[in-house]
Amino acid sequence: DAGVIQSPRHEVTEMGQEVTLRCKPISGHDYLFWYRQTMMRGLELLIYFNNNVPIDDSGMPEDRFSAKMPNASFSTLKIQPSEPRDSAVYFCASSFQGGYTFGSGTRLTVV
Amino acid sequence: GQQVMQIPQYQHVQEGEDFTTYCNSSTTLSNIQWYKQRPGGHPVFLIQLVKSGEVKKQKRLTFQFGEAKKNSSLHITATQTTDVGTYFCADDTGRRALTFGSGTRLQVQP
Numbered sequence: 535d536a537g538v539i540q541s542p543r544h545e546v547t548e549m550g551q552e553v554t555l556r557c558k559p560i561s562g563h564d565y566l567f568w569y570r571q572t573m574m575r576g577l578e579l580l581i582y583f584n585n586n587v588p589i590d591d592s593g594m595p596e597d598r599f600s601a602k603m604p605n606a607s608f609s610t611l612k613i614q615p616s617e618p619r620d621s622a623v624y625f626c627a628s629s630f631q632g633g634y635t636f637g638s639g640t641r642l643t644v645v
Numbered sequence: 646g647q648q649v650m651q652i653p654q655y656q657h658v659q660e661g662e663d664f665t666t667y668c669n670s671s672t673t674l675s676n677i678q679w680y681k682q683r684p685g686g687h688p689v690f691l692i693q694l695v696k697s698g699e700v701k702k703q704k705r706l707t708f709q710f711g712e713a714k715k716n717s718s719l720h721i722t723a724t725q726t727t728d729v730g731t732y733f734c735a736d737d738t739g740r741r742a743l744t745f746g747s748g749t750r751l752q753v754q755p
């Protein structure tokens with residue numbers, strides 16, 4: 535099993551540009567989570583899905599953020615337009631029962 | 646919302662010394678999970694505790710869940726340099742989405 539796969543690993547973009555982060559969960563996992571990690575705020579839950587359906591998006595900072603899960607093997611997190619304060623490491627994680635399996639993360643830098 | 650507090654924020658130990666991190670909540674925790682994140686890496690699941698007073702061991706790591714389910718601890722016996730990283734506790738608040746503590750960063754001096 536290749537684990538949770540995220541792309542890209544690193545993204546540097548200019549303020550105002552659209553950014554799309556991608557995630558492929560582990561096959562058979564029915565939950566998918568998007569987290570953001572910063573030094574100041576730690577690990578924050580942004581949104582999570584169960585069987586491809588968004589369950590709770592209350593952690594999404596604002597309307598600039600959106601997430602989709604069109605099928606069981608793929609999810610995207612989009613930021614449009616991006617701002618410097620969005621700079622962080624974004625993790626995708628999936629779960630079936632018990633603990634999460636995290637991807638390696640996408641380090642986003644908005645300049 | 647519920648907050649899970651972890652202490653200490655940072656600890657520096659000599660290799661061979663013991664280490665403990667504590668996770669506390671003002672409200673009853675549902676299930677506690679523990680994760681380890683190496684520098685530059687991603688969180689890796691260690692264990693889940695469900696029952697009041699539960700104690701689980703993984704080699705040199707001992708995990709405890711408080712009797713009142715309001716606190717948990719992770720104890721490492723005889724630390725090694727491979728233990729370096731940040732240890733997080735997390736509560737699923739009963740809804741499968743984890744709320745993570747602020748983490749304890751462990752540094753081990755060889």
